[in-house]
Amino acid sequence: MKEKDVIIDVRSLSKTYVDESGETPALAGISFSISRGEFVSIMGPSGSGKSTLLHILSFLDRPTRGLYRFTGKEIGELSDADLARVRNQEMGFVFQSFNLLAHSNVYENVELPLIYSKIAPSKRRAKVESALRAVGLESKALQEAGTLSGGQKQRVAIARALVNDPNVIFADEPTGNLDSKSGAQVMEILKELHTGGRTIILVTHETKTAEFGKRLIRIADGQIEYDGPIMQGIPKDSLK
């Protein structure tokens, strides 16, 4: 693996939550790298730390200890405003609960990251339309997001994740709130995006969904239990 291809590099990453009841370790010194263009599925039982890992990787949370380099830059050295800029321009997010602005239309939802990129409104239209085409929702642009079906909402969320042409798309249980048909459609879109060269990092607890990835990181008790390719037989054993 060439150094310049490494997009995410974490070393001895730990996260401990502190509250009135004491300290709760969520991640206990994990290390791995992800290269540009990989499709990584992160799995693990509830409370294993997989969502915490995704939040740290996507700058939504900060680690307690350890080193995290994103595209070669140590994130501990970045200010909150720098992290916001990187999130906006180099990352896309797909959440389990869609997180759309229910009273805004599809176009306005997809446009949202562009507002924070300070891209002129005249240049936004082409980007939004292209993203909506990629998820097959160009005809729904003016429909209020709250009135869409679950599958359509998640496709809008994917279009929103795509619109700024990010390096990495983080998907947190993207099929968790969908029926199997809609879930399969969403995963097909993510698969196409990966084929097109994008890096996808997917957190899921569903084996079938995880199998869309090429690499599996399985976490238990805050530590990596398995990190390797998803192949017939081997990963499935590890997923049990």
Added chain:
Amino acid sequence: MTIKDALRTSWKGVTHSKVRSLLTMLGIIIGVSSVVLLMSLGASAQDLIIGQIQSIGSNLVFVIPGASKSGKFSSPASSQGIVIKTLVKSDVDALRRESSINAVAPEVRGQAKVVYEGNDLTATFEAVDEQFFKVRDFKLGKGRLIERDDVNSFERVVVIGGELATTLFGSRDPLGKSIRIKDATFRIVGVLDPMGVGTFGVDQDNLMLLPLSVGQKQLLGVDYYNSINITASPAYDMAYVKSRVTSILRDEHRITNPDKDDFTVRTQEDAVALLGNITGILTAFLTAIASISLVVGGIGIMNIMLVTVTERTKEIGLRKALGATDRDIMTQFLFEALSLTLIGGAIGIIFGAMLVGGTYLVLVYVVKMSWTFTLPASALILSVAVSTVTGIAFGLYPARKAARKNPIDALRYE
């Protein structure tokens, strides 16, 4: 986030729940409309008072008994109802000898019971001589005014205001009729044209004008005057005439130390400035009271903005996840608070202007006052400025609270 995007986002926030936004704005609407109404009424009242003073005549100098010592705008004791007897006939005679003065008109005032054929009422009288009508602009409807002979020969004649004539005589002609004033019989020789409420609230339509000598000696039993009205000669500067009047009266009263003056000399300009100052202070005081409601309105906006920030915690988390900085979030919520106060302010200005218009219609067409419709630019500028400051002051805390939310905690919020 551009300003345009911030405006669009805040507009969406305000219009999302219209009834709630309107109720939130209500405090600002009431506050701003009160400020506009009070400032407009103050300006109209000032116009009215100043107009009335200027309508009395021109080149006027007033002398009133008693000193006005503590500053230019203080009132002498006589203007507060305290009887001071320092202005007498010798003062008037001395003033009449001064070449820079055109006319000198002393007067005494009082109230008396008036009776005619079982009708009885209390009216104000002014006892004057013939020079009074050179100084004050009274319009005679019919008959004649008070003449020199009336004063010299203690004639019991009276000129009455138009409304008083109607009250006492109805449609009958009052000229030549006799009325009883303070148990003495007076013959009506003249009726004034309707003039409305005059300076200092004197109802000129219900006024009685009597010969000075009769008023002084027979009705009041005094030998002093309540005031001396003077018209300066147009050839002289008003400040000069004022100084001459002061100098003559000091000589007459044998006063060498100006601090011991027992009279006050004011020009028409002094009176305009004095009353302008009084109405200005009164307007500012009332406006300050009305502004309290703006503070209450601002607190209402802060309260609702805090609720909004809590309700939209998840949205804040999402926006931050998608790249919004703390400053973007703060701008969005600050603009939302500002939109509420500025829209509230605009509605308040419109509502206030409607109230000013309504007051104008009532005063002009119902009360029959010569009121003017005044909507001072200062009221509008103050309203916009106060709305903006209120929006920023009371929107800042909720906006900062929103901006400081941790993205992942905000996203997890249910």
